[in-house]
Amino acid sequence: MQLFETVREMGHEQILYCHGKNPDIRAIIAIHDTSLGPAMGATRLYPYINEEAALKDALRLSRGMTYKAACANIPAGGGKAVIIANPTDKTDEMLRAYGRFVESLKGRFITGQDVNITPQDVRTIQQETNHVVGVEEKSGGPAPITALGVFLGIKSAVEFRWQTQRLEGMRVAVQGLGNVGKHLCQHLYENGVQLFVSDINPEKTVEIKNLFGATVVEPEEIYGLDVDIFSPCAMGGIINSQTIPQIQAKIIAGAANNQLENERLHGQRLIEKGILYSPDYVINAGGIINVYNEMIGYDEDKAFKQVNNIYDTLLKIFGIAYQQGITTNDASKRLAEERILQARAIKNQQLAA
Ligand SMILES: NC(=O)C1=CN([C@@H]2O[C@H](COP(=O)(O)OP(=O)(O)OC[C@H]3O[C@@H](n4cnc5c(N)ncnc54)[C@H](O)[C@@H]3O)[C@@H](O)[C@H]2O)C=CC1
Numbered sequence: 001m002q003l004f005e006t007v008r009e010m011g012h013e014q015i016l017y018c019h020g021k022n023p024d025i026r027a028i029i030a031i032h033d034t035s036l037g038p039a040m041g042a043t044r045l046y047p048y049i050n051e052e053a054a055l056k057d058a059l060r061l062s063r064g065m066t067y068k069a070a071c072a073n074i075p076a077g078g079g080k081a082v083i084i085a086n087p088t089d090k091t092d093e094m095l096r097a098y099g100r101f102v103e104s105l106k107g108r109f110i111t112g113q114d115v116n117i118t119p120q121d122v123r124t125i126q127q128e129t130n131h132v133v134g135v136e137e138k139s140g141g142p143a144p145i146t147a148l149g150v151f152l153g154i155k156s157a158v159e160f161r162w163q164t165q166r167l168e169g170m171r172v173a174v175q176g177l178g179n180v181g182k183h184l185c186q187h188l189y190e191n192g193v194q195l196f197v198s199d200i201n202p203e204k205t206v207e208i209k210n211l212f213g214a215t216v217v218e219p220e221e222i223y224g225l226d227v228d229i230f231s232p233c234a235m236g237g238i239i240n241s242q243t244i245p246q247i248q249a250k251i252i253a254g255a256a257n258n259q260l261e262n263e264r265l266h267g268q269r270l271i272e273k274g275i276l277y278s279p280d281y282v283i284n285a286g287g288i289i290n291v292y293n294e295m296i297g298y299d300e301d302k303a304f305k306q307v308n309n310i311y312d313t314l315l316k317i318f319g320i321a322y323q324q325g326i327t328t329n330d331a332s333k334r335l336a337e338e339r340i341l342q343a344r345a346i347k348n349q350q351l352a353a
């Protein structure tokens, strides 16, 4: 990968490679754009197959955060960090060393909890820096509100696709039953949905089967199920040339970041198959809405009101995509870029005054 070329094309401002010998730590912090405010984005810990895969994830996730904040009308920029490690090798020393790198950015980057980082880990990172969010005793962690936003996004897609608000009797496949997937299953169950679920961790599937009567399928079977809606809530890149031919659902709407392996190509393939895709960074904005509100002084009512807007924002994006014959991903990107350009213009006017 030609790093500077890639960064220029994707529009990143800064990439920080964090390396420590004792304790051993390898992490990448990517700051995409701070036009709207400081870069916000949680930290993911993952045993990437190589450094390029880690960098690619950090670059795509951080750009997604810029669009996410812009579409949600949150005055924050986009960033994201990845720690390259096996979850079993995670130590407090490693997290504290990472916290010192976050602190070195002096608030330009504010982080929280993503895959394989727990609220307790955030507390450990917080021993070295105050630039963290999603702390248990403040807003209580972002997953439940992210799940609520995804649930509202599913309803919005159903409204657009089938002109109904009722989910009762619909068949929904949920991939990934972690912090978000589990709460999402609860909303769907309470609304009379028939659930089909998969997770690589059998304990989680057993729990959801017992709680919500879900049908458990093997991880690779989830794509080809005869369902109305597919909700990816695990990892990214799962909408690709191998999985699209299998998908029978008419709507894809889930929490996972970076669901499309290739935004242009796979977004277009979904249109050709008549599948309505909810852009991930719009439908899963509940987390950033919640942690942003935590940062400015948490008001639960205000945060919930903002999460409710996900429903209308998605309807607007579906409408633009349909009228202009473009992918929903391109429609949301345009909305985000308009807001960012407006913010830059205002900043420039203020500087010139
Ligand atoms: N937690 C939050 O508030 C937000 C989360 N997201 C995204 O949503 C997704 C889920 O987040 P969390 O629930 O917090 O993560 P989590 O780590 O709690 O849950 C992920 C779950 O997916 C499972 N999984 C991994 N690979 C799988 C596979 N191939 N098939 C089936 N299951 C698999 C894991 O075993 C785990 O149970 C991630 O992509 C995250 O970036 C996005 C916005 C906010």
Ligand SMILES: O=C(O)CCC(=O)C(=O)O
Residues within 6 Å of the ligand: 040, 041, 042, 043, 068, 110, 111, 112, 113, 114, 133, 134, 142, 257, 284, 285, 287, 288, 291
């Ligand atoms: O939890 C955070 O720090 C912001 C939300 C986030 O990272 C995400 O939406 O992926």
